[in-house]
Amino acid sequence: MLRYARSGLPRVRARLSYALHTMKKKLFYRGPEPSHGMRPIPWRSKRSLRGSMVALLPGFARPRIIKFESNLEYLFLCLMLVRDDVFCIQEQPAAIHYLDTDGKSAKHNFDFLVTLFQSCPHS
Structure with missing residues (x-):
């Protein structure tokens, strides 16, 4: 009996190795997508709240990290x-370029771009 158990051990190890290889290929857990923000948020600040949260909205293919840089955000x-x-939220979308009151070129970064179901092209 002991002899049979020892001889079957390589077969068990081979099956286990194959199972682990297959599990790694299928990826049981996929982490959230990274932030899609166009402007990086500096993480160090003494005066304001910085952070991120994971959210899943209908416009996302899979859960995504959304970053914020203040308590109000x-x-x-x-x-x-x-x-x-x-439908979808994008933090720190691309900057908007405009002419200010003096006629000089300026830009502004909005905190969020929120797409609602009634305004999205996919609904």
Whole structure:
């Protein structure tokens, strides 16, 4: 009996090795997508709240990290995530270029771009 158990051990190891290889290929767990923000958020600040949260919205292929850099942005993000009509949220979208009152070129970065179901092209 002991002899049979020892002789079957390489077969068990081979099956286990194959199973582990297959599991790694299938990836049981896929982490969230990284942030899609166009402007990086500096993480160190003595005066404001910096952070991120993972969210899954209908416009996302899979869960995604959404970053915020103030308490107001955090509260706004929480309010947007509980709404039923929000299709997608992008933090720190591309800067908007414009001419200021003196005629000089300027740019502004909005904190969030929120797409609602009634305004999205996919609905």
